[in-house]
Amino acid sequence: MTSGPDDRHDDAGVPDRTGDGRGADDERGAPDMEGSDIELLRIWRSNHLGPAIECRIEAALMSDPRGREALGGTVPAQRLERNRLAIMGLATAPRRGRMERLLVRLGVSDSAARLATATPALRAAWLISTVLALLFALATASSSTASGLERVVVYLTIAPLVPLAGVALAFGSAVDPVHETTVATPIDRTRLLLIRTMTILITSIAILMIGAVLLAAPAVAAVAWLLPALVVTAGSIALSPRLGPQRAATVVAAAWILIVLLLGGLSGDSAAAFQPALQVVWLVLATLAAVLVDRQRRHSRYFEA
Amino acid sequence: MAPVAIEVKDVSRTFGPHRALEDVSLLIGGGLTAVVGPNGSGKTTLLRLLATTERADRGSVRVSGHDTSNPSGRLAVRRVLGYLTQSESLPLRMTVHQYVDYVAVLKEIEPRPTRLAEVARCIETVGLGDRAHDRIRDLSGGMRRRVGLAQALLGDPALLVLDEPDAALDPETRRLMLAELATRSRDATVVVATHHTGDIGEWCDRVIVLSSGRPRFVGAPGRLRELARGRVWRSDEPDPTAWHCWRDSPRTWRCLGPAAPGAAEVEPTLDDGYLTAIWSPDGPGGPLS
Numbered sequence: 001m002t003s004g005p006d007d008r009h010d011d012a013g014v015p016d017r018t019g020d021g022r023g024a025d026d027e028r029g030a031p032d033m034e035g036s037d038i039e040l041l042r043i044w045r046s047n048h049l050g051p052a053i054e055c056r057i058e059a060a061l062m063s064d065p066r067g068r069e070a071l072g073g074t075v076p077a078q079r080l081e082r083n084r085l086a087i088m089g090l091a092t093a094p095r096r097g098r099m100e101r102l103l104v105r106l107g108v109s110d111s112a113a114r115l116a117t118a119t120p121a122l123r124a125a126w127l128i129s130t131v132l133a134l135l136f137a138l139a140t141a142s143s144s145t146a147s148g149l150e151r152v153v154v155y156l157t158i159a160p161l162v163p164l165a166g167v168a169l170a171f172g173s174a175v176d177p178v179h180e181t182t183v184a185t186p187i188d189r190t191r192l193l194l195i196r197t198m199t200i201l202i203t204s205i206a207i208l209m210i211g212a213v214l215l216a217a218p219a220v221a222a223v224a225w226l227l228p229a230l231v232v233t234a235g236s237i238a239l240s241p242r243l244g245p246q247r248a249a250t251v252v253a254a255a256w257i258l259i260v261l262l263l264g265g266l267s268g269d270s271a272a273a274f275q276p277a278l279q280v281v282w283l284v285l286a287t288l289a290a291v292l293v294d295r296q297r298r299h300s301r302y303f304e305a
Numbered sequence: 306m307a308p309v310a311i312e313v314k315d316v317s318r319t320f321g322p323h324r325a326l327e328d329v330s331l332l333i334g335g336g337l338t339a340v341v342g343p344n345g346s347g348k349t350t351l352l353r354l355l356a357t358t359e360r361a362d363r364g365s366v367r368v369s370g371h372d373t374s375n376p377s378g379r380l381a382v383r384r385v386l387g388y389l390t391q392s393e394s395l396p397l398r399m400t401v402h403q404y405v406d407y408v409a410v411l412k413e414i415e416p417r418p419t420r421l422a423e424v425a426r427c428i429e430t431v432g433l434g435d436r437a438h439d440r441i442r443d444l445s446g447g448m449r450r451r452v453g454l455a456q457a458l459l460g461d462p463a464l465l466v467l468d469e470p471d472a473a474l475d476p477e478t479r480r481l482m483l484a485e486l487a488t489r490s491r492d493a494t495v496v497v498a499t500h501h502t503g504d505i506g507e508w509c510d511r512v513i514v515l516s517s518g519r520p521r522f523v524g525a526p527g528r529l530r531e532l533a534r535g536r537v538w539r540s541d542e543p544d545p546t547a548w549h550c551w552r553d554s555p556r557t558w559r560c561l562g563p564a565a566p567g568a569a570e571v572e573p574t575l576d577d578g579y580l581t582a583i584w585s586p587d588g589p590g591g592p593l594s
Binding site for chain 2: 085090183184185
């Protein structure tokens with residue numbers, strides 16, 4: 001990887017930036033320089049500045065031919081050029097988007113914020129899962145044939161699958177135009193999948209909460225799908241290294257529906273899967289799946305779709 | 306970055322009934338290597354194997370000793386890799402800068418000032434500095450190809466694998482791009498799939514001619530040209546004894562094959578050498594070199 005603008009001391013080998021043996025007070029390198037530039041050079045040579053200020057001073061000095069000449073004798077040209085590019089890169093880079101700025105302010109790392117907001121596939125996956133969530137919420141709420149309990153059960157069964165669909169869509173060649181390019185990079189794919197998953201989960205959950213309100217569901221029912229959503233999503237991620245994201249999501253979704261039907265059939269209560277006792281089970285399963293994902297990540301960062 | 310050595314050993318890859326590569330063995334060192342061949346000859350599959358986005362059914366691919374059949378080997382290769390896919394479908398809503406920056410994040414170039422400097426440098430290198438903040442959908446096909454090239458150049462990779470980077474480029478831009486790749490190939494291993502055989506002699510150190518999933522020639526461009534010596538002649542009409550004849554002027558035909566005594570032999574070109582490698586019945590199933 002390339003070096004940053006703050007590596008000037010490493011490159012020079014010693015922190016003394018004069019390099020060629022000239023002392024800090026020696027101004028011979030700049031016989032025709034303006035007073036302000038000489039002052040800049042003197043400050044730059046004082047060796048007590050942080051890398052950021054040093055780079056800015058170097059850039060300012062390099063904007064003038066005499067400044068470049070003065071610096072050229074003391075700093076390797078390659079490093080100066082790299083620092084100039086670093087500053088130009090910062091100066092010409094577009095401003096971060098609102099969401100990216102917000103995430104960075106909340107403490108999310110720069111790269112994670114970029115991946116969460118700029119991933120091309122994420123837009124399609126987010127859009128699809130959002131539309132699905134909205135349509136589903138509206139359809140369930142407006143259904144005239146089902147009873148109140150049936151509508152809530154259907155809602156609770158399907159709701160966890162909405163973020164799951166979004167996650168599956170967010171990491172596949174079908175919706176990611178740069179899938180092959182992504183695969184050829186060294187990025188930790190588990191981290192990438194988790195970042196995409198979190199983005200999808202947060203947006204889907206918010207929308208599904210609105211759906212629950214539309215449904216006029218009891219307060220408990222409005223959140224009873226949250227743990228199952230975590231279970232199916234984490235389970236899908238855990239299975240993804242073996243099955244691939246789409247197949248893993250399909251298997252987990254089928255298993256989830258089967259479990260709800262089985263529990264309902266066996267107990268005679270169609271909402272059995274969402275009772276408090278089962279919520280504990282979902283919590284345990286979600287934790288186990290999260291531990292499994294974490295173990296996979298520790299043992300191998302080479303998750304490949 | 307120092308060049309990497311690539312060793313492809315007995316590699317086969319099939320897609321359903323289609324055998325894309327069959328028992329391919331190659332050694333590729335530093336410098337600029339061109340992979341040429343007809344459509345469906347296995348070029349893209351070979352490049353995908355080198356770029357670790359494809360796996361061989363049989364055989365092994367090693368890059369600097371790293372076996373790409375295992376995860377740690379693939380990761381090691383990806384750390385030094387710049388890859389341009391054959392039909393890189395770009396996110397059209399993103400700007401050039403956004404997209405290249407996104408790939409820079411995927412390539413784990415950090416911290417941010419360094420990443421942005423690298424992004425700016427690569428966009429400048431491909432001549433898109435003044436279009437950096439344009440949306441990709443507003444660019445021409447050739448410019449989009451250059452966007453793909455910019456992301457491949459990120460991080461100054463020791464291994465550049467480029468699948469038809471010259472597709473949709475005008476001749477001037479193509480020459481500029483080849484000059485850039487030739488310069489980089491002094492310190493890196495650059496493997497380029499192309500259909501422009503005419504460019505090979507001027508820029509490439511090595512040529513691999515693939516046909517039906519097998520290498521038919523591996524060697525220097527000069528040797529490829531020599532392959533056709535004594536096998537190219539001109540005639541006023543198509544010669545039935547030739548492997549193939551095509552018009553090279555309104556009145557004459559250029560023929561390739563075992564030249565009959567008295568045939569008007571001509572100086573072979575690289576295209577002739579390439580066609581000889583493809584059509585020659587010599588050494589069926591194996592390289593001619």
